[in-house]
Amino acid sequence: MSETPTSGATAAFAPLIFGVLQFQVYTTAVRLGVPDAVAGTPRSAAELAADLEADEANLHRLLRALVALGVLRYADEGRRFALTEAGRDLCEDAANGSRDLVAFFGEPLMWNTFGGLERSVRDGGPAFTGVTGEAFFDYFASDPGFARSYHHGMRWGTAMMAPLLGAAYDWSGLARIIDVGGGDGGVLTSLLAAHPQAHGVVYDSAEAVRGVAEHARQAGIADRCTAEAGDFMAKVPAGGDGYLLKNVLHEWDDAACVRLLRNCREAMADGGRVLIVATLLPEPGAAGDPSAFTYAALSDIQLMLASNGERTLAEYTRLCAEAGMRITGVSKIPYLPNDNVIEATAA
Ligand SMILES: C[S@@+](CC[C@H](N)C(=O)[O-])C[C@H]1O[C@@H](n2cnc3c(N)ncnc32)[C@H](O)[C@@H]1O
Structure with a gap:
């Protein structure tokens, strides 16, 4: 039998090459508002083009691709488009939906940043800084829309992750938790709701903490949760017995991490602890789940382009030591094979 003209390798790599366009189709649909526009009733391309202020012919082609990808389905013998069950995840009101993350990664600036991988690998440093001339978080002040999109x-x-953190670590011994770089308080409010003994402070930029009061009110813990705006590289609120750093250190180089860990150590009450929630890269050659490894390695690439990167446990151990701390425990977060709560206390 003769060889097929398509080699196995080509067949394997075709989805990968088109994956880049697949993501653009998803994010363009979200950024135009297609899933929400068809969530109630099936709509025609002409109706959607008028509502979403889009070019009808090209929107029609996008809608067809969304059918191919399982986000939409044909209705009314192909004259209209309806949302599939899977597509509901991309709607604004989907519980835990991925819409905002898909929209953020589709920001033209993120897309330019991803396109800078070759430059990052050749020249070092994050591509984001090559594109904007500024470090990732410094850039936020001049582009509030981008900052909002990131926080969302x-x-x-x-x-x-918030509900899983409760199962990964025993928070019952903590009376005052400072969530350093805690964003809009989604994590801390969830932890405080489950631990009535604890009070807490969300510490982040003024833009980020704007949503904390509403989160706290919704969680019924407004009397136990406050927000404070500030620069964690300068100082962090004093007197906590738990300093949570969730997905924060991976945004910073080693020197900045050591400064931040030191700020926490100096601010903490006697016997206090720092709780680093982080994706851990496996040590080279360590056995493990290949898909978890892929996720961690790609998360690292994305961080390398924007700001810094993921680390191994050995690297976190060294950073803690440089900040005068030692790691006293590592607990895996259930269902998330790379994610851990790393406990560190003053050495
Ligand atoms: C990757 S996000 C993590 C947010 C939150 N901990 C979570 O896991 O959802 C990093 C956070 O650090 C905050 N941040 C960055 N630089 C900061 C600084 N110098 N001072 C205070 N917060 C800062 C950002 O605003 C952002 O909310």
């Missing part, structure tokens, strides 16, 4: 995008992972 971060909510997805946070909402998913």
